[in-house]
Every structure is written in structure tokens, then in C-alpha cells.
Amino acid sequence: MKLYSNCIKGLIDRTFALCLFIVLLPIFLVVCLLLKLKTGEVFFTQARPGKNEKILKIYKFKTMSDLKDSQGNLLPDEQRTTKIGQFLRKTSLDELPQLINVIKGELSLIGPRPLLVEYLDLYDETQRKRHNVKPGITGWAQVNGRNNTTWEKRLANDVWYTENISFALDVKILFMTFLKVIKSDGVYQSNGQTMEKFKGSKND
Helix, strand or coil, rough: CCHHHHHHHHHHHHHHHHHHHHHHHHHHHHHHHHHHHCCCCEEEEEEEECCCHCCEEEEEEEECCCCCCCCECCCCCEEEEEEEHHHHHHHCCCHHHHHCCCHHHEEEEEEECCCHHHHHHHHHCCCCHEEEEECCECCCCCCCCCCCCCCHHHHHHHHHHHCCHHHHHHHHHHHHHHHHHHHCCCCCCCCCCCCCCCCCCCCC
16 A cells, blocks of 8 residues: 555656646647636636645636625625536536646645645544545545535545555546546535535534
């Protein structure tokens, strides 16, 4: 397991990501053009914690506007998601720029999704183990509920992956991810909204 996770996995990640990026480059360029014409902005970048909680900058296609209410607060996600953004999320094409993060060695293809920096102080000791490995574009939590689950189950799935990582498991997750993308399964919660913010699971 350690040989795979420490050496082989990273080589496979970068090689596969580079090949995939080259193959998908026409789609990448078309999406860039459409976003530029429709919204004027192409990419969304954000600081996220990576392996060992080291902060990195992830890239995604911009799927939401920056509309705010009268008090200057951003409107809810469902009100800011653009039409083209809905399509990109439904097809998971909004994640495509993260192949660049994989090629740079910052992300893995498979691993716990990099979440918000503000969540770092909210994890309990077990949940914090999700940062023992490099984060990924897709992971065990994404093929077992994605946004249509609870935070506790999602984080538990992340930790389970870090403790059971293997080549066979990664292949299984890739296959399950492909099926999820085809079915657009789990993009939104059962109430039609994206996942609400994590508020912590620690006991007072």
C-alpha cells in the first residue's frame, strides 16, 4: 500500500492527467470560449488545504456569478449558478481545470476532495486524517453520495479511503465516477441544492 501511495500513484496521476488533458483540450478550449462570451469570466480559483493541510490553489471553471444582496452578502449558490454553470456542474466539466493541479503534483486523480480552509478548525481528530493523503478530483465520498449525503458520512468515507488506499480501489472509484457522471448522480442534494457548509462535528 505504501509503495503504491507514496511512489506509483503519483506517477500514474501525472501521466494519466497529462494524456487526458491533451485529449480533452478541444472541449477545454470550447468551454473557455463559451464562458468568456456568456459571463466574461472563465476560471474560479480558491485556496484549499492539501496533503498535511498545506494550502494550495485549485482551478475550476466558473459556474456562479458574484451577485450580492443589499447588505453586500453573496446570494445563495442556487441563485448565483449560471445556466452554463448548471450544465458544467451536471456534466462535471467544471472540474476539468483541476487536471492542471494534478499535472503540477498538487492533486491526485483519486483522493478526498479538497474542502474549504475554514473547515480545518472544525474537524475532529478522526476527520482530520483525510489530510494524510493528497486530495483528489474524485474520491470514495463522491461515488458514495457526493453532495446528496451528510457531512459526517462524507468525511467518514474520506477517512476510510486514506486507510484502505490501493490501486484496485482507485480503479473502482474511477469506474464508479464515470457512471456517476453519465447519470449526473449526486450533483445536488435531494432538495435540489448543493451541499450546505460544514459546521463541525466536535462535541462541546
